[in-house]
Amino acid sequence: MEWDRQRGTEGTAPAEAPQRGNRWTLPIYIAGIVLFAGLAIAVISGFLDHRYFGGAPVERHLFLALIANAVLVFFCWLRHRAAAIEMHGRSAAEERARMLASRDPLTGFLNRRSLSEAGAALLRAATRRDQAVALMIVDLDHFKMVNDMHGHEAGDAVLRAAAHAIADVMPSAALTARFGGDAFACAFVFDARDPSTVDHVASRVIAALSQPIEVDDRRIHLTSSIGVARSDFDGAGIDTLLRSADIAMYCAKKSGRGGVTWFNRAMEHALIDRNDIENGLRQAIPAGQIVPYFEPQIDLATGRLCGFEVLARWVHPTQGIIPPDRFIPVAEDSGLIAELSLAIMRQAFAAARDWDPTLSLSVNISPYQLRDAWLAQKIIKATVEGGFAANRLEIEVTESALFDNLALAQSIVGSLKNQGVRLALDDFGTGYSSLAHLRALPFDRIKIDKSFVLSMLDNADSAAIVNAIIGLGANLNLPVTAEGVETDTIAERLAALGCAKAQGWNYGKPLSIADTRRMLAARGLLHAGTTEPDLPDLTTRRQVG
Incomplete structure (x- = not known):
């Protein structure tokens, strides 16, 4: 504000000088005209008196005074005219400045x-x-x-x-x-x-x-x-x-x-909540509060545990466990999803390095991450640092993640495949160009969206879609995983249709690192002689879906 006041004072000073000059020029100009008129009358009357009535000749100094006065009047007129032009230009410039200060120069709208x-x-x-x-x-x-x-x-x-x-x-x-x-x-x-x-x-x-x-x-x-x-x-x-x-x-x-x-006021409250979540995430990610949970995946033909999908949970110091549907969308909107995803992967890889090598991990990649040309290198680096074999990793992408830049996605996927990482198309059936993307990228697996699986027993359309996807997978030699399996009846129906793997609450809710280790130890799926990795388990013993 002080700078503005000084700037305003300095800006008015040059304008005052012409105004002061113009104030004195006009009276001098008028006085000069009056004096010129008086001298002219005196010279003319003297000349006529000398010419026609024999009077004395006009004195020379009167002629000189008249000429000097005429020069003065002319000079004052020029000066007054120049000052008037200058003031008009300055006024126009000030008006333009006022317009620029109050208007958007591109559109003419107010600022x-x-x-x-x-x-x-x-x-x-x-x-x-x-x-x-x-x-x-x-x-x-x-x-x-x-x-x-x-x-x-x-x-x-x-x-x-x-x-x-x-x-x-x-x-x-x-x-x-x-x-x-x-x-x-x-x-x-x-x-x-x-x-x-x-x-x-x-x-x-x-x-x-x-x-x-x-x-x-x-x-x-x-x-x-x-x-x-x-x-x-x-x-x-x-x-x-x-x-x-x-x-x-x-x-x-x-x-x-x-x-x-x-x-409406609910929007304001939602925005405040979103900002609180974003600010909390910026502290929670580096603090290790966002931790992996593991959802079991089952081979439907044998009933054997074959792997886990890695899910994110926020273990808040005062609010307890925050589910992903509250913070993942905020992480994606705020650009924090890449940092969050890599943090989850590092923890999951380190936790799974001494699991039975037949157990795989499936990790979701967001559309935002597929804009990063270095994503493949970052993921492979995380597997190396965690001591986790890349061929045990399955990356899941959705169709929406492929829309922005299919060429870049192909490059990223190609780099991952070269290291042995497998690729799954997640939420199949909910997009608009699934078949085109199945041909464009070297997928190893299809995952049926849980909305179809959950309703397949009650909805004929959902049952037909599930059946068609499993048939398509068989024809393309792509095994199919069904999400959202919550009952034995659904599992049996999927197995009869030829679905390869299933996951859902029918096989248990997602587990923390510690609970997963206890389950694997009970099943003899930890390497003999290994010690538990030195990982802080910030989670509670409570199972969260």
């Missing part, structure tokens, strides 16, 4: 500071008229791809076109602002008893921004997500409304993008 000031006035006016203000945050979906694919000039053109489209459908007295990037804010007054008018405006914005934008003979297609807050429910101040609308916009994106979401 955040100006929206706060104008929005406060709009709120006061709405309150006086017993009306409400709706504030929308409009965010272009996947706008970064436009800059990445077409360049920033094309991105700027898209932003200008989007701003024009938004302005066209807004009410005439609406405030429109751009907050940098691809986020816009719009505020307008509406009748609090009829919020459908706000929905109508939001729908028009969605429709306008879904139209293709022509940029350099290219047609760029975008969608937008909108969050809406209202002054009578969600906050009396413009800054509070902006925060509420921003939270609603975030929820609109999480709900699938391309839609409109009104703010």
Whole structure:
């Protein structure tokens, strides 16, 4: 603030000097004209008196004074004119500076500071008229791809076109602002008893921004997500409304993008909970609080334990065990999933190094991790450091993980396969291009999503899907693992269909490192003469699903 004040003071000093000069130039200019007129009258009357009436000649000093005065008047006129031009230019520059300070230079919309000031006035006016203000945050979906694919000039053109489209459908007295990037804010007054008018405006914005934008003979297609807050429910101040609308916009994106979401208090509580989880994860991962649990996998033909799927559990120091559905999505959104996954793998590999070598480990890889070109090297390094044979490891990927960059996924998978790691396609049947991906990558196994397995006895469609997947696996020479097996009846049906392996609560809930070791020791599946690895078991004895 101090710097701004100093900057403002320094900025006004040069403007005052021309004003002071101009103040003195004008009186001198006027006085010079009056003096010139007096001298001119004296010279002319003297000349006429001498010429026609025989009077004395005009004195020379009067002529010199008249000429000098004429030069002075001309100089003052030039100086006054220059000062006037300078002041006009300075005023125009100051006006442009004020515009730049209050407007987004790319779109001409208000900036955040100006929206706060104008929005406060709009709120006061709405309150006086017993009306409400709706504030929308409009965010272009996947706008970064436009800059990445077409360049920033094309991105700027898209932003200008989007701003024009938004302005066209807004009410005439609406405030429109751009907050940098691809986020816009719009505020307008509406009748609090009829919020459908706000929905109508939001729908028009969605429709306008879904139209293709022509940029350099290219047609760029975008969608937008909108969050809406209202002054009578969600906050009396413009800054509070902006925060509420921003939270609603975030929820609109999480709900699938391309839609409109009104703010409610539950969203704020969910956001606070999410931020608490993210902050907690940043401390929990390096502290070793995220630990592996092991879900048994059974060979259906023999009933033999053949391996485990590695699952993550958060052993919180005060909240106990936090299930993965609470923290895994946050880890993926915040970019922590890679660090978390490798931490789990290191612990699991170290724990399993003295298990019977016939026991395998299955580990899930998130879509975010498959963007890392060094993923294969990191996984192999973790197996070496943990003393775990790579040929005992099975990496599970979902179809969604392959959509972003299939070529990179093929490279990562190829490096892993070269080291003996096996590959499974997880949640088969829930995607859109399973057969194409089965041909594109060298899978060793298919895993049936548990939603089909759980309902196969009661739902004919689910039973048909399970049967078809097992048949497909047999034809492609790919063994099939079924998830979510919770009863002997389901297990027997799967075995009769030719399913190779199964996992689920029918064979026990996921176990901690210590409980898994006790189970393996009881079955004679630990190497004789080995000692228990020096691993801190932060888990409780409680089994968690």
